[in-house]
Amino acid sequence: MEESNKNLKLKIEQLKKEKNCLILAHYYTRKEVQQIADFTGDSLALAQRAADNEADMILFAGVRFMAETAKVLSPDKKVLLPVMEASCSLADSCGAEELKRMKEQYPDHKVVSYVNTSVEVKALTDVCCTSSNALDVVGSFDKEQKIIFTPDANLGGFINNLTGRNMKLWKGACHVHDAVSVKSVEELKAEHPAAKVLVHPECRAEVVALADYAGSTKGIIDYAKNSDSEEFIIVTEPGVMYEIEREAPGKRFYSISRSNSCVECEYMKMVTLENIYEALLHEEPVVEIDEQVRCAAEKSIREMLKIK
Ligand code: 13P
Ligand code: SF4
Numbered sequence: 001m002e003e004s005n006k007n008l009k010l011k012i013e014q015l016k017k018e019k020n021c022l023i024l025a026h027y028y029t030r031k032e033v034q035q036i037a038d039f040t041g042d043s044l045a046l047a048q049r050a051a052d053n054e055a056d057m058i059l060f061a062g063v064r065f066m067a068e069t070a071k072v073l074s075p076d077k078k079v080l081l082p083v084m085e086a087s088c089s090l091a092d093s094c095g096a097e098e099l100k101r102m103k104e105q106y107p108d109h110k111v112v113s114y115v116n117t118s119v120e121v122k123a124l125t126d127v128c129c130t131s132s133n134a135l136d137v138v139g140s141f142d143k144e145q146k147i148i149f150t151p152d153a154n155l156g157g158f159i160n161n162l163t164g165r166n167m168k169l170w171k172g173a174c175h176v177h178d179a180v181s182v183k184s185v186e187e188l189k190a191e192h193p194a195a196k197v198l199v200h201p202e203c204r205a206e207v208v209a210l211a212d213y214a215g216s217t218k219g220i221i222d223y224a225k226n227s228d229s230e231e232f233i234i235v236t237e238p239g240v241m242y243e244i245e246r247e248a249p250g251k252r253f254y255s256i257s258r259s260n261s262c263v264e265c266e267y268m269k270m271v272t273l274e275n276i277y278e279a280l281l282h283e284e285p286v287v288e289i290d291e292q293v294r295c296a297a298e299k300s301i302r303e304m305l306k307i308k
Contacts, residue, residue: 005032008273012036015280021080022055023276024070026062027217028239028268033061033276040243042218043115044130044308050074051305059279060287061271065091068119071287072297079287082275086267088116090202093172094151096120102148106168109146112137113300116174117151119289123296125150126303131201131216133308134159138167140307154178158201158208176237176265177202184259185210188233192254195231198223203235211235224248237265 013036016023024046025037034040039049043066050058050070059080060067065088067081094117103111103124113125114134122128129137138159141147147165149156151172160167180203189197189210198220199211208214213223217236221244224232231252234240238257245253257263279285289297 005273008277009036012273012277012280015277016059019057019280019283020055021057021059021280022049022053023059023061024049024066025271026066026239026268027221027243028237028265029061029271030239030269031242032273033271034239034242036273036276037061042130042132042216044132044216045218046070047073047115047130047301048305057283059276061276062086063088063091063265063267064287065116065118067287068289068297069115069122069301071289072119072122072294072301075289075291075294078283080279080283081285081287082272082279083270084285086270088267089175090114090116090151090172091118091121094118094121094170096124099124099150099170102168102170106146106148109148109168110141111148111150112141112167113150114152114155115301115304119293119297121150122300123293125297125300127307128300128304130304131155132218133304134201135162136308137304138163138165152202154204154208155201157205158214161205174202176263178204179262180204180207180235180256182206182210184256185233185235187259188254188256192231192233192252194229195233195252195254196223196227196229197233198235200236207235220244221247224251224253237263237268239265239268 051073057078071079110126147167149167150170153169156169196212235256238255
């Protein structure tokens with residue numbers, strides 16, 4: 001296995017150079033996938049990198065909404081997504097037609113959408129956000145401005161609590177983070193009472209309430225790295241353990257996946273060295289987006305990038 005991974009990595013390196021292809025990977029992908037990426041990041045950093053690079057081609061090691069965002073921002077580049085079925089329960093929870101109807105029902109509301117949405121939903125959105133910049137994005141509107149927040153009700157509720165706003169929340173959730181139970185965090189805390197609890201805000205409010213820090217994957221990594229504490233309970237998808245252990249060597253990390261077995265994103269894990277190699281070799285599957293939809297979606301993503 002190790003030997004075949006080594007060979008695949010070499011072949012991917014070679015093809016990547018030949019084709020001037022940039023490989024972008026999310027922290028939730030497999031360790032060996034993160035190892036061959038040119039850049040690994042959270043949703044915000046990946047969108048920023050997709051908007052600003054010198055490559056001829058982008059291969060997205062992540063899920064479909066991320067690859068779509070890259071294509072929206074780099075329309076002249078070929079964007080490859082090794083597995084088109086790599087979806088996202090949060091993005092899937094929000095249909096464009098349903099959102100259109102909600103907008104008609106509340107015509108005086110602006111729409112803020114988490115980037116975990118389809119390109120069609122982004123095209124109906126005023127400003128996108130990620131878990132890194134959601135507070136800044138929502139804070140960029142007047143206090144009086146009414147807002148529809150899609151699609152993550154947990155993240156939206158978290159922002160409502162922090163800002164005192166009353167945004168209308170789409171009833172979507174990430175099946176991975178929403179499945180984390182209070183009991184599983186408390187069990188780990190009982191085992192490691194000195195550990196700080198770091199939680200992704202896609203988790204339910206009662207789980208976020210147990211956090212010493214709540215923030216995006218990058219926020220969690222940075223907190224662990226810069227904190228004086230030595231031990232941390234990591235309440236997000238376990239793929240992040242690879243980067244966190246690299247960034248903060250010597251510290252001790254306990255992943256929630258140890259006591260809450262369903263906390264793994266099957267969509268992120270669909271990307272493998274094998275399908276990355278095949279995608280690079282054949283230059284497919286390619287992400288294609290209708291130009292009118294792309295232009296409308298670009299506005300809401302660029303609005304976000306202007307803010308942060
Ligand atoms: P971030 O990368 O912004 O923390 O989001 C987590 C996530 O669920 C991505 O799908
Ligand atoms: Fe979507 Fe959740 Fe997977 Fe992220 S972890 S891609 S939000 S299903």
